[in-house]
Amino acid sequence: MHIAILTFDGYNELDSFVALGILNRIKQPDWRVTLCCPSAEVTSMNGVTVRAQPTLEQAHAADAVIVGSGLKTREVVNDPELMARLRLDPTRQLIAAQCSGTWVLAKLGLLDLVPACTDLTSKPWVQEAGVEVLNQPFYARGNIATAGGCLASPYLAAWIIARTQGTEAAAAALHYVAPVGEKEAYVANALKQITPYLPA
C-alpha cells in the first residue's frame, strides 16, 4: 500500500505533514507514505525546505493519493504541463484533497457533480470551477474525499486508514495523536465526521 502526498512548492506544512504523521501510525511492512513533489526539493509557504521522496509521476501507481495545499495552487492549476503529470484515477485509487488541493481535483474534472470541502480562502476558486462547496470539514463520495481547514487533515488520513485497514485502526491512529486528556472526545468526533461516508 503506497500513499502519495502531493506536495508542491509553497506547500502548507500542516496539510502535508499532519496526514503523513497519522498515516505512518500503521506499522505494516507493505505500508508506505511518501511526499511526492514536482522537483527534488520543495519549500513551504513558510520557508521549510524538504527533500522529495518519489517524483510526482509515481503518484500514478500509488494506491491512495492526498493532494496537499499551499500558497501557490493557482500556479499549479494554471500549469498545463504540471497538471498533465497528475494522472489520478478514482476507479483504482483512493483520492483525497486538503484545502486548496480540492481546487486541483476540481480542475482535473474529478469533482464533476460531487460536492466538496475546502478552506475559506480557496472556496471562491473551487466554486468558480463549478463545484458545490460544503460548510463542513470532511466529505467523501466513493473513492474521492475532500477536507477543509488545516486541522481537518486528520479526517482525511483517518478515512484512508478506515477504507483500507478498518475503522478500529483509524481510531487507534487518531487516539495516538490526540491531545492528552481529550483523546476519547477527539476520536469520537473525528469518527462522527468520516463514518457517514464509509461504505456500509
Add this chain to the structure above:
Amino acid sequence: MHIAILTFDGYNELDSFVALGILNRIKQPDWRVTLCCPSAEVTSMNGVTVRAQPTLEQAHAADAVIVGSGLKTREVVNDPELMARLRLDPTRQLIAAQCSGTWVLAKLGLLDLVPACTDLTSKPWVQEAGVEVLNQPFYARGNIATAGGCLASPYLAAWIIARTQGTEAAAAALHYVAPVGEKEAYVANALKQITPYLPA
C-alpha cells in the same frame, strides 16, 4: 521576535510543523519562526528530510523556544555535548516543550517543582526524571509551558502568540487552521486550555 523550534533527527513531524504553521499566521516584519537543528539537515521518524534554518546555538538568542519531540529523544538527553548546546533561559525566554520535548526540559533541570504535560509514551521517562506529569493537554507556569499529544501543539503555539501578541491574535491564528464547520468550537476549547495559565 524570533521563535526557534528545536528539531532533532528522528523528529515527529506534527510536533514541529503544526506549531510552525500556526505561529507563522502572525504577519509582522520582525516575527520569525525557524527550525533550529543540530546539523544542516535532519530526517524525521518517518523519513522526511528537512533543511535546518539556524543552528541550535542560535536558539540561545531566540525570544521563544519550542522543544520538539521525536523518536530519538533518549539519544538527545543522553548526549552531554548536545544538551550543553541547549542554553535555554526562562528568565528571558518563553520556553515550550511538546511531548518528549518535556523530557529534555526535565533533564535540563527546568521543571524542578513544576508539573508538566507530555505524551503517554514519554510519561514514565519524565516521571523518572522527577517531574509530576499531568493528565491534561497543556500546562504553563511563568515562562515555561508543556503539551502532551501531537495535536496539543496548537495550544503551545497559541500560548506563545497570546503571551506576545495577545489573546485575540491567538484566537485568529487558531481560527484559520481549525476545521471548517468546527472553527468556533475549536477556538473556544483551545482558549479554555491556555487561558488559565496566562498572566492576569
